[in-house]
Amino acid sequence: MRVLLNVLCLAAAFNIGLVSAADEAKPAAPVYKTKKLGKAEIDQLLAKPEKLVVIDVRRPDELTKIGGFPVYLSIQLADFEKSLAYIPKDRTIVTVxxxxxxxxxxxxxxxxxxxxxxxxxxxxxxxxxxxxxxRVEVPQPTAAQK
Structure with missing residues (x-):
């Protein structure tokens, strides 16, 4: 019985070491200052459009394929720093x-x-x-435009 107990203790100790090593190998999830919002919170904000700016940072192909909110500023993340002057400071912002x-x-x-x-x-x-x-519909070129 004592041998079995020692084996179980060693096995437990060995597994704890493996879990710790695996946890150390995983990159830590980023911590953001910005809160991740849910549907109910967004709907509440969208109810007061005069106080809100929605900034969508997706590529145009993502916007047309997936869709977006009714009105938004489209600024891709790569261009964000140089576009700050176009963003009003007197409104609450939601990023998408x-x-x-x-x-x-x-x-x-x-x-x-x-x-x-x-x-x-x-x-x-x-x-x-x-x-x-x-959904944003991309107009198809007419015969005259081709």
Missing amino acids: SNHAGRALKTGDILIDKGFKVAGAIGAQNYEEEGGKLT
Whole structure:
């Protein structure tokens, strides 16, 4: 019985070491200042459009494929720093990307620059929670335009 107990203790100790090594190998999840918002919070903010600016940091092809919010500024993350002058400081800001990763990064940039950021949301997350996105239809060229 004592041998079995020693074997179990060694096995437990060995497994704890493996878990710790595996945990150390995983990169830590980024910590953002910007809050990740849900559908209900976004809907509340969208109810007062005169106080809100929605900034979508996705590429144009993502916007046309997935859809977006009714009105937004489209500024890709790579161009963000040089576009700050176009963003009004007197409104609350929501940043948008597909699953909020880029939106959270953008929100942190804005917070660091003194903007009032309500949070970030992923357009696909919003839709998964029952929200309706606006689809942008890309007009097809006419025969005269070809």
